[in-house]
Amino acid sequence: xxxxxxxxxxxxxxxxxxxxxxxxxxxxxxxxxxxxxxxxxxxxxxxxxxxxxxxxxxxxxxxxxxxxxxxxxxxxxxxxxxxxxxxxxxxxxxxxxxxxxxxxxxxxxxxxxxxxxxxxxxxxxxxxxxxxxxxxxxxxxxxxxxxxxxxxxxxxxxxxxxxxxxxxxxxxxxxxxxxxxxxxxxxxxxxxxxxxxxxxxxxxxxxxxxxxxxxxxxxxxxxxxxxxxxxxxxxxxxxxxxxxxxxxxxxxxxxxxxxxxxxxxxxxxxxxxxxxxxxxxxxxxxx
Amino acid sequence: xxxxxxxxxxxxxxxxxxxxxxxxxxxxxxxxxxxxxxxxxxxxxxxxxxxxxxxxxxxxxxxxxxxxxxxxxxxxxxxxxxxxxxxxxxxxxxxxxxxxxxxxxxxxxxxxxxxxxxxxxxxxxxxxxxxxxxxxxxxxxxxxxxxxxxxxxxxxxxxxxxxxxxxxxxxxxxxxxxxxxxxxxxxxxxxxxxxxxxxxxxxxxxxxxxxxxxxxxxxxxxxxxxxxxxxxxxxxxxxxxxxxxxxxxxxxxxxxxxxxxxxxxxxxxxxxxxxxxxxxxxxxxxxxxxxxxxxxxxxxxxxxxxxxxxxxxxxxxxxxxxxxxxxxxx
Amino acid sequence: xxxxxxxxxxxxxxxxxxxxxxxxxxxxxxxxxxxxxxxxxxxxxxxxxxxxxxxxxxxxxxxxxxxxxxxxxxxxxxxxxxxxxxxxxxxxxxxxxxxxxxxxxxxxxxxxxxxxxxxxxxxxxxxxxxxxxxxxxxxxxxxxxxxxxxxxxxxxxxxxxxxxxxxxxxxxxxxxxxxxxxxxxxxxxxxxxxxxxxxxxxxxxxxxxxxxxxxxxxxxxxxxxxxxxxxxxxxxxxxxxxxxxxxxxxxxxxxxxxxxxxxxxxxxxxxxxxxxxxxxxxxxxxxxxxxxxxxxxxxxxxxxxxxxxxxxxxxxxxxxxxxxxxxxxxxxxxxxxxxxxxxx
Numbered sequence: 001x002x003x004x005x006x007x008x009x010x011x012x013x014x015x016x017x018x019x020x021x022x023x024x025x026x027x028x029x030x031x032x033x034x035x036x037x038x039x040x041x042x043x044x045x046x047x048x049x050x051x052x053x054x055x056x057x058x059x060x061x062x063x064x065x066x067x068x069x070x071x072x073x074x075x076x077x078x079x080x081x082x083x084x085x086x087x088x089x090x091x092x093x094x095x096x097x098x099x100x101x102x103x104x105x106x107x108x109x110x111x112x113x114x115x116x117x118x119x120x121x122x123x124x125x126x127x128x129x130x131x132x133x134x135x136x137x138x139x140x141x142x143x144x145x146x147x148x149x150x151x152x153x154x155x156x157x158x159x160x161x162x163x164x165x166x167x168x169x170x171x172x173x174x175x176x177x178x179x180x181x182x183x184x185x186x187x188x189x190x191x192x193x194x195x196x197x198x199x200x201x202x203x204x205x206x207x208x209x210x211x212x213x214x215x216x217x218x219x220x221x222x223x224x225x226x227x228x229x230x231x232x233x234x235x236x237x238x239x240x241x242x243x244x245x246x247x248x249x250x251x252x253x254x255x256x257x258x259x260x261x262x263x264x265x266x267x268x269x270x271x272x273x274x275x276x277x278x279x280x281x282x283x284x285x286x287x
Numbered sequence: 288x289x290x291x292x293x294x295x296x297x298x299x300x301x302x303x304x305x306x307x308x309x310x311x312x313x314x315x316x317x318x319x320x321x322x323x324x325x326x327x328x329x330x331x332x333x334x335x336x337x338x339x340x341x342x343x344x345x346x347x348x349x350x351x352x353x354x355x356x357x358x359x360x361x362x363x364x365x366x367x368x369x370x371x372x373x374x375x376x377x378x379x380x381x382x383x384x385x386x387x388x389x390x391x392x393x394x395x396x397x398x399x400x401x402x403x404x405x406x407x408x409x410x411x412x413x414x415x416x417x418x419x420x421x422x423x424x425x426x427x428x429x430x431x432x433x434x435x436x437x438x439x440x441x442x443x444x445x446x447x448x449x450x451x452x453x454x455x456x457x458x459x460x461x462x463x464x465x466x467x468x469x470x471x472x473x474x475x476x477x478x479x480x481x482x483x484x485x486x487x488x489x490x491x492x493x494x495x496x497x498x499x500x501x502x503x504x505x506x507x508x509x510x511x512x513x514x515x516x517x518x519x520x521x522x523x524x525x526x527x528x529x530x531x532x533x534x535x536x537x538x539x540x541x542x543x544x545x546x547x548x549x550x551x552x553x554x555x556x557x558x559x560x561x562x563x564x565x566x567x568x569x570x571x572x573x574x575x576x577x578x579x580x581x582x583x584x585x586x587x588x589x590x591x592x593x594x595x596x597x598x599x600x601x602x603x604x605x606x607x608x609x610x611x612x613x614x615x616x617x
Numbered sequence: 618x619x620x621x622x623x624x625x626x627x628x629x630x631x632x633x634x635x636x637x638x639x640x641x642x643x644x645x646x647x648x649x650x651x652x653x654x655x656x657x658x659x660x661x662x663x664x665x666x667x668x669x670x671x672x673x674x675x676x677x678x679x680x681x682x683x684x685x686x687x688x689x690x691x692x693x694x695x696x697x698x699x700x701x702x703x704x705x706x707x708x709x710x711x712x713x714x715x716x717x718x719x720x721x722x723x724x725x726x727x728x729x730x731x732x733x734x735x736x737x738x739x740x741x742x743x744x745x746x747x748x749x750x751x752x753x754x755x756x757x758x759x760x761x762x763x764x765x766x767x768x769x770x771x772x773x774x775x776x777x778x779x780x781x782x783x784x785x786x787x788x789x790x791x792x793x794x795x796x797x798x799x800x801x802x803x804x805x806x807x808x809x810x811x812x813x814x815x816x817x818x819x820x821x822x823x824x825x826x827x828x829x830x831x832x833x834x835x836x837x838x839x840x841x842x843x844x845x846x847x848x849x850x851x852x853x854x855x856x857x858x859x860x861x862x863x864x865x866x867x868x869x870x871x872x873x874x875x876x877x878x879x880x881x882x883x884x885x886x887x888x889x890x891x892x893x894x895x896x897x898x899x900x901x902x903x904x905x906x907x908x909x910x911x912x913x914x915x916x917x918x919x920x921x922x923x924x925x926x927x928x929x930x931x932x933x934x935x936x937x938x939x940x941x942x943x944x945x946x947x948x949x950x951x952x953x954x955x956x957x958x959x960x961x
């Protein structure tokens with residue numbers, strides 16, 4: 001199993017990966033725990049209100065009578081899924097637009113890049129706030145993921161395009177052309193292997209961005225606040241004036257989890273980024 | 288008396304990535320002397336260790352490269368300097384430019400792309416000797432480059448405005464500002480056109496003839512060595528295989544590799560079929576046993592597979608490392 | 618009109634690049650009024666020689682259909698290259714004209730196994746219908762260059778030497794059974810001990826496979842060794858062209874003479890002659906913008922007329938020379954010192 005072997009190698013030789021592994025395992029365990037949660041996150045006042053962290057309630061309880069630890073297991077799961085939805089959709093768009101614009105060039109490139117640049121200059125936050133108002137009530141975290149996905153691709157499409165532009169000038173692309181290879185297969189066989197590291201690196205970045213964006217919108221109360229996410233945790237804490245009331249653990253728990261999640265993803269990003277860099281790969285196969 | 292003597296030098300690259308470690312035996316037991324007033328040529332194919340040799344000689348050893356044994360001693364008559372242990376600060380202050388200077392392939396690394404040529408001269412001289420009077424200094428530089436046959440206006444140009452050959456000659460002018468005893472020229476004309484190459488090498492040769500210093504000329508092009516060098520050393524897979532005065536090495540080469548290099552050179556006016564050696568240069572991470580040339584040698588014997596041939600003096604200035612020569616077969 | 622008997626027929630081709638924006642842009646004539654033909658009857662090795670900036674690479678792109686001329690026409694087997702529109706037409710053209718590139722370590726994708734390109738070529742051009750047939754075709758092509766599929770199989774470019782890759786590159790080019798192989802500096806980055814076997818391969822291809830080779834190089838010594846005809850280029854112009862023995866043994870154009878003299882010969886006895894004084898231009902762009910003969914600035918025989926208009930192409934025996942020294946008036950002036958020197 002190559003994947004297992006790669007994980008083993010990285011664990012052995014890369015301290016960043018080890019840290020990322022610990023952080024993300026914690027997050028993963030929390031996500032899995034949501035499946036066996038004793039409490040329904042949508043029900044309020046199921047436990048005593050405002051009790052500080054204890055053995056029974058590791059992160060304490062909230063002013064809404066919920067166990068914060070178990071509630072957070074759902075929040076982390078939802079935030080993570082949101083990031084995945086955004087990243088998946090925006091990666092697909094970025095790859096398609098980047099590869100086509102880069103390889104085909106000409107008018108197609110001009111049109112695609114004009115669209116691309118319009119998305120880049122669009123003031124995202126006001127638009128999201130507007131959409132939040134319009135879709136109020138219908139904006140669940142999945143719809144939000146799709147909307148963020150639609151806005152999350154242009155920078156990376158440009159990155160992929162510029163990479164393809166330089167790959168196109170390299171002799172091996174010409175070799176493929178004179179081997180009679182169809183442009184589609186040139187893109188898949190010659191260029192995609194160089195583009196994938198970018199895709200991978202930007203996936204994690206994109207997830208970070210999307211999760212952060214959700215927090216922003218939720219704190220403003222513009223997402224579906226009934227779904228537990230890291231953002232809505234902060235929203236409810238704020239609504240109940242948690243800090244003023246001295247219920248600091250209500251703020252601390254989502255903040256701590258957000259930090260673990262962000263650091264984990266970031267460390268994973270930088271470690272994987274180096275590993276799948278074509279130059280590192282070449283070094284590994286003995287180049 | 289040698290100005291630079293290298294004894295049994297071994298320098299390897301050791302890399303480690305995700306648990307896979309590799310050792311590249313780039314320079315493996317190399318000994319030679321450079322004498323005052325000569326052009327010493329180093330020839331060899333890609334990855335024969337000649338660039339690594341230059342790095343070690345010039346005190347530019349950085350991981351993953353490391354010198355494992357041997358010595359490199361520079362001797363200017365007043366003091367001896369161990370080039371393997373010299374500190375970078377000492378190197379910068381007392382040796383570089385003044386005693387030993389370099390001309391590399393593509394001189395853009397020496398010339399600052401956003402400063403006029405005269406400024407680069409000023410920067411280098413300022414940091415090594417100091418400049419009292421800029422006007423006097425400019426006159427000195429002008430005199431220097433005119434003596435080398437370069438027009439004065441190059442001083443007011445930016446590097447990108449000059450042609451490749453002119454840039455390379457400016458780099459040589461810089462390298463000779465302090466009249467160093469040793470000039471190390473590493474593939475100085477490799478990227479240049481033939482006409483330009485000739486001009487650059489001619490300049491290098493004139494400077495040497497005038498100042499009687501030592502030039503270490505590294506190039507893979509045997510025809511250049513034939514026309515420029517006084518003595519030539521041939522490297523193969525990290526070791527010296529033969530060393531002799533240029534005329535001797537072209538007239539009576541002894542090592543089968545040298546013989547091949549010389550006989551396979553194409554010439555205008557000659558159409559007889561020339562051949563290549565079988566096989567490819569070895570991977571220095573895993574070099575062949577015995578004589579490293581044996582897998583490709585048309586005359587290889589059993590002993591070549593097992594024993595490393597010793598360097599033998601054939602004549603006073605001609606030495607070769609080959610079992611055939613030792614055994615008297617040649 | 619093109620002559621049907623020719624494989625390539627290049628007629629008065631020029632390529633002008635516009636450098637810079639709309640205002641203050643500079644026109645650069647990369648190829649200027651170049652004409653030559655390549656016969657269909659007899660396979661030959663035709664060298665296009667020149668230094669950097671001579672336009673030889675631009676010319677090679679024209680011949681591969683990669684670039685269209687600003688004026689003039691390139692015909693292949695009687696058909697104008699600029700008229701190929703569909704992918705199928707282009708594909709049937711590149712099937713017959715195959716390239717070999719300069720840098721062996723760039724020719725193939727470092728992350729792909731090299732044999733993939735050979736199989737692709739065999740299948741894409743319909744030489745083989747399936748992978749099994751392709752394996753036979755590929756093996757045969759590799760045998761032609763002294764390798765075999767077993768040796769090359771599953772190898773990445775970095776696991777092979779420059780000489781091996783260059784041979785594989787030639788094997789790939791041979792798979793569609795081309796009429797012409799266009800080799801752009803194929804040995805300039807290959808080690809000396811492996812160089813001659815590649816050069817010899819071109820000879821074998823010409824003699825045994827009847828494949829014509831257009832050999833683009835700056836190296837006159839290998840050009841002399843393998844080619845039948847040579848064209849010497851300077852700043853976009855072919856200044857002299859003809860049989861290689863004539864042109865390189867007795868160059869007539871002053872530039873060809875300088876070029877030949879500058880090639881270092883492996884003869885240490887004559888070394889002092891080689892490093893005698895020569896003059897070099899300060900900057901490179903000057904000669905592009907020169908009116909008339911591009912060599913006028915460096916030519917020892919320069920006349921007023923040279924700086925006024927492009928010299929005509931003059932036929933002298935089997936060769937053509939683009940130089941005023943060989944006009945009829947100049948030739949009539951018997952005992953003309955320049956002429957004598959040129960004849961020597």
